[in-house]
Amino acid sequence: MNDEPIDTQNPRRRVTNPQEALALLEGAVPGLTELRRPARAVVDWEGFEKGLGTRLPADFTYLGEWYPAFDIGGFLLVRLPVPGRENSTLRGTLDTLDVLADVWLEPGLGLSAHPAPGGLLPWGESCDGDKFMWSTTGESPQDWIVTVASRGGAWWHYGGGAVQFLADYCTGALEPWGLPPIDLEIPPS
Template sequence: MDHLVGTQAPERRTTDPAEALGHLERAVPGLAALRFPEPRAIDWQRVEAGLGTALPADYRLLCERYPPFVLGDFLGVGGLSPGNEDAWVQGRYELLETVEEWCAEADLEVPLHAYPVPGGLLPWAVSSQGDFLLWTTDPAEPREWTVTVASRSSAWWHYTGGAVQFLADLVGGAVEPWALPRVRPVVEEW
């Protein structure tokens, strides 16, 4: 039986994408070594047209500045690169099928749904164990989206900050990794 573990909130929500990225670089010292000298030109219009929504600016900046990477030999982040926009969007839709199944099977007091249902969950990272990190796409403004964790162990929980801040807080220890292992501040290109 699935259960909602709870909600965690950052001490202060970081809304500036560059500030959130700096926070992540401090939490994961090796990340800066992977940073591209110049931001990559990802076709965001193509991505957003394919998804039917814009994406949060912190995640966009993360994809422009870094190659796809793995945190702590556990969590795969990114994957969106110039030239693979269509494949990345298609990959989200394939993941959404699993997310919808998990949502349908979850016995939660407040039902969750996969995107594109208004407020639905949209995957942005996956663990090596099959856990999902998802955006809760409500309210409609992507800069206000929060994070929902769906663990393979049937525990669901929320974080009221953005994706990049979540990563920094998870690795830095400001967030309890409910139903996930501790994620070490070790990074490697994916």
């Protein structure tokens, strides 16, 4: 059980513009743009969000319109819905929420799973079992921050959005508390 308080790392400047956040990520990860779709995909965000019971941050939906699910360095998988098969990703997210609530959330942490107010909502995971989630607090999804649950027991917050988190993790702009340094290789799809 982790009884230590959860610390927060904040970016120098929080990026709220989805296009700017994606440009940061594309600049941080060589080869990522090779996976970029030639045209913006039509994703049923309305149905996906209805199934989750919440809207999602604009940077994440923008990422999902331009990219399929991908992993960085064979380590960090970013879950994105497949156009026309959004229900499959939705089911996976809901299953992960169940596991999060049953196994990961310890009473001493003071955290809960979505749909509880401010609950954690997963958007990615590592091959080692680390979880990458939003803390669904604030007036809108644009205010959500990232919460990292390391399999090794470290829990921490990043005071920015998911796409900016990925860019800062990949460039080393944040300290990867409890996570390994990331290999920037993008495996072919």
